[in-house]
Amino acid sequence: MFRIRFSFVLFTTFVLLLGAVVLAQDAPQPLGITEFEPCQPFDNVTVTVVGDAGHNLAPYDFWKDDFAAMGITIEIVEVPFADVYQKLKTEFVGQTGAFDVVTFYPAYIGDFASNGYLLPLDEFMAREPAAVWDPHQDDVLAPFRELYNKFGGQTYALTIDGDVLVLMYRQDLFDNADEQAAFKEKYGKDLMPPETWDDWLQVAEFFTRKAGDTLAGETLTEDFYGASEFAKRSFSYAWFMNRAASAGVVYFDENMNPRINEPGAVAGLQNMMDTLKFAPPDVLNSGYDELRDLFIQGRTAMVVQWTDVPKKAADPTQSKIAGKVGVGRVPGTEVNGEVVHRSMMPVGRVVAVAADSDVPEAAYCVAKHIAYNRSLEDVSTSLTGLDPYRQSHLDHPEAFAALMGEENAAAYLAGLNQALADGFPDIFIPGSAQYQDALDLEVNRALSGEITAQEALDNVAAKWNEITDTLGRENQVAVWQQALESYRALGLIE
Amino acid sequence: MALLFVLPAVLLLLSLTIYPLIRTLALSVVQLELSVSPNEKFVGLTNFIKVLTGDSRFWNAMGNTAVLVVVGVAIQLVLGMTLALMAQQMGRGRTIWVTLFLIPIMIAPVVSGFQFRVIFNDTFGPLNYIIEKLTNGVIQPPAWTANPDTSLLTIMMTDVWQWAPFMMLLILAGLESISPELLEAAKVDGANAWQLFWRIKLPLLMSVIIIGLLIRMMDTFKTFDLVVLLTNGGPGDSSETIAYYTYLNGFQFFSMGYTAAMAFIQLIVIIIISRVFLSIQKRQRGADE
Amino acid sequence: MKSNRTTLRIVIGLFLTVALVFFLFPVLWMFLTSFKTQDQIFASPPVIIPPRDQWNLDNYIGALTGSGGLQAVRDSLIVSISTALISVGVGSLAAYSLARYRLGGDQFSFWILSTRMFPPVASAIPLFLIFRQLKWIDTYWALILCNTIFNLPFAIWLLKGFIEDLPVELEESALIDGTSVFGAFWRITLPLISPGLVTALLFTFVFTWNEFMFALLMTRRAVRPLTVMIQSLAGGHEILWAQIAASGVIAIIPGILLVIFLQRYIVRGLTMGALKY
Secondary structure, eight states, X not given: OHHHHHHHHHHHHHHHHHHHOOOOOOOOOOOSOSOOOOOOOOSSEEEEEEEESSGGGHHHHHTHHHHHHXXXXXEEEEEOGGGHHHHHHHHHHTTOOOOSEEEEOGGGHHHHHHTTOBOOOHHHHTOSSHHHHOOOGGGBOHHHHHHHXXXXXXXXXXXXXXXXXEEEEEHHHHHOHHHHHHHHHHHSSOOOSOSXXXXXXXXXXXXXXXXXXXXXXXXXXXXXXXXXXXXXXXXXXXXXXXXXXXXXXXXBOTTOOBOTTSHHHHXXXXXXXXXXXXXXXXXXXXXXXXXXXXXXXXXXXXXXEETTHHHHHTOTTTOTTTTOEEEEOOOEEEETTEEEEOEEOOSOEEEEEBTTOSOHHHHHHHHHIIIIITHHHHHTSTTSOOOOOBHHHHTOHHHHHHHHOHHHHHHHHHHHHHHHHTEEOOOOSTTHHHHHHHHHHHHHHHHTTSSOHHHHHHHHHHHHHHHHHHHOXXXXXXXXXXXXXXXXXXXXXX | OHHHHHHXXXXXXXHHHHHHHHHHHHHHTEEOBTTXXXXXXXXXXXXXXXXXXXXXXXXXXXXXXXXXXXXXXXXXXXXXXXXXXXXXXXXXXXXXXXXXXXXXHHSOHHHHHHHHHHHTOTTTOHHHHHHXXXXXXXXXXXXXXXXXXXXXXXXXXXXXXXXXXXXXXXXXXXXXXXXXXXXXXXXXXXXOHHHIIIIIIHHHHHHHHHXXXXXXXXXXXXXXXXXXXXXXXXXXXXXXXXXXHHHIIIIISOBHHHHHHHHHHHHHXXXXXXXXXXXXXXXXXXXXX | OHHHHHHHHHHHHHHHHHHHHHHHHXXXXXXXXXXXXXXXXXXXXXXXXXXXXGOSSHHHHIIIIITTHHHHHHHHHHHHHHHHHHHHHHHHHHHHHHHHHOTTHHHHHHHHHHTTTSOHHHHHHHHHHXXXXXXXXXXXXXXXXXXXXXXXXXXXXXXXXXXXXSOTHHHHHHHHTXXXXXXXXXXXXXXXXXXXXXXXXXXXXXXXXXXXXXXXXXXXXXXXXXXHHHHHTBOSSOBOHHXXXXXXXXXXXXXXXXXXXXXXXXXXXXXXXXXXX
């Protein structure tokens, strides 16, 4: 019995000791660049905010004094990243009214807005004085504003995180004279960061070496790979769509007939399948973490990744290749003599006001404060994982200077600007989860060698038609045509 | 009195299962796509027909799950039995052994999933690193979770790792309650260790084994967390289990009618399997008495 | 004879040790991971043992304080202990009734078992709606009851097996001596099936401790069990591997203490079991 009590006491002491340690919470300093006026004080209202757990909810804590000045107390509900949709949808379906401000991934905006879970924000946005109410949507970069905030012509959400994919490559390898000469001899052209997906495949092949081979003058102790792909189930569709969209493929045509099995898309998938030959053996189960670490540990020459990876690759405490990283446009496809580039914008985050909120006005003030007033501070600190999404963010490299140095910041923002100009959206109409899952599954089956590219995409087209029929074709076509309007406004289609 | 004893359990179970059961039954004959609208449309048996005849993904997932349930649980039983018999021989020291073997059970799948994701990784993980070092590179192990041929196996191995100790403890508890006099008497009659096991111990262990198998089968049928954490059902659909596919339909697509039909079909399958098991046990008992 | 037995024990001990290496390697890996820095998680070749100067509690402190780990331990303990006690308490009564009086026959027992078979995805939303009506979402009750549905059948069936294997004569003689039915159950049956009770308690505790789906759906803020908190450490872009491992290490402590504590009753079952047959 003594032994038990002793271990119990030990454990309790351990827990108490840990509890006694108070961590100092950092917060970024106000920059004073963005001009705004806070909402007039409310009468001590509580606003419940829900979002994916972790550092992206930190801003509500950074600015709690601001909120206190507005008479608002924030209560945060943290949901694991992977379960946000499931959790929010269940609460919405159950009409619990538990949340005032909801954070979600914009792929679900069609679902949430069309089902009436969210409050249209246009009326708040137009209120006077503008310094208090206007979230300056014209400052938000067009793809985020047009595709991820609006539904049916109304604004339902405000972007707080701008995710887009960029190409990263080993600058030192591309600059190496021996490698350049070898490449020229083998392919008859200059070694350059890939402009098209065909170039990508060649460069990937070129840089793939076995342990014992020489790479840039050094003998390799481990195998080295030309490229890697996000080939794990979940986002493999986005890496495929980078290719398909650059070949001019949009998910559906005007009448919602799938365009996903057009020749351009099939060639794109084939290109991705071919790349796997030059990728590490784990590639079929590689997600964000594995891809990032394969690259920053110096095991791959090129990778397409989210825009926060360059920040990590530049950090010598995490990265073996700090100072050797180039960032560029995601490769493209030559269409009529001109190379078109498209970067997928998977995930991202928006905030919205729940339709059944008891305190919609205060909730809007909170959302606007995060999405505009303090957004520059939030995207330029290492304390969050939020990425820039406003022109005013890109115009202020000095805000990022503390994070990465002014020069790097300017280059980083310029790269981001370029990538966002190429931005191509996820499917965001109602049923997006189903459409996306069907696409991802078949792409993944093709990648794992189960079926051919053509078979996979034919399967997707058939499945998509089935989904559209189940969800109600007439309605789906109508919302899709609205979506195409935004595509057109952005110049993504003719 | 007997009724009074069983009443609390029945009330608890009834009050919490009757509504979900009726609701699911009602949903299984309607089409309810919550991603587009909260309106239900009666469709009769269409959902069931679609699941059974038109959904190859459902059958693939059922097949994968069957492998986990049949092969995985069988391994757990054999391993658990072996470990229990061995541990019992260890005299007073067995408590320490049992404690150590039970640790895997204490680790929630959400935790162990993350550990095994790294352990099975070809480039960064310790498993292949150690195998290659020990064999001096002669054996080149596969990229376990990234290979369609082994991805399901990784889920099975993780499940076995976690739950073989469960079988071990159940069987050990059963072994401990077998009367030593009975075994002594058998020994006096000249039974060897082999006969002792097959003729005396195994029949007496049957009830714990059956309940253990049933519980493990039911739970393995629900294998979900590990799939999400290790493979997301991939590569392709090589490790997609029925619980994961049902989850996608229910909590990602919110196709409530279809999910309900799928849930019922699963329920019927599990009921049939359990019935078969229990009738085997009953026959066994009948034969013994 | 004696030396024979010792040899046998050594051989078996060796086998068990080998088996133990396999079963404990992932646990050891988790423990080692809990002292790693983020860049050592995915290193090639892998970092098996973190450098000596890293053996500190940073990841433990981060998990417990930064992410609400203390609350999570408390919530999980409350939910798991309550579920285990309710399941075994209510379950042993029901098991007694089913075993001794064969109430409702096999069909009735099977119905009880079948409540564990239902796919949780299908029952989750109806249960959510029930608890919303009761205003029990984000309370301990919702989670305790959800877990009880799945654990009560297990407890009943396990204990039913144990009671059926007990000779009924002991209780009968007590009843003849004038003890009430409940008295016979309480004083005769329960002590005799203590290995079963202990096993049932242990596993209902563990099943609840490790449960994730209901923990996610039925809670928001006031209640936040360990599994949800740990899953929250896996963000979209930043999986806090070391903190997850540290939380995992913390999460096995109550379970291990419980096993150490309950072990004695399993062992005692050895002498009690002599009464069988």
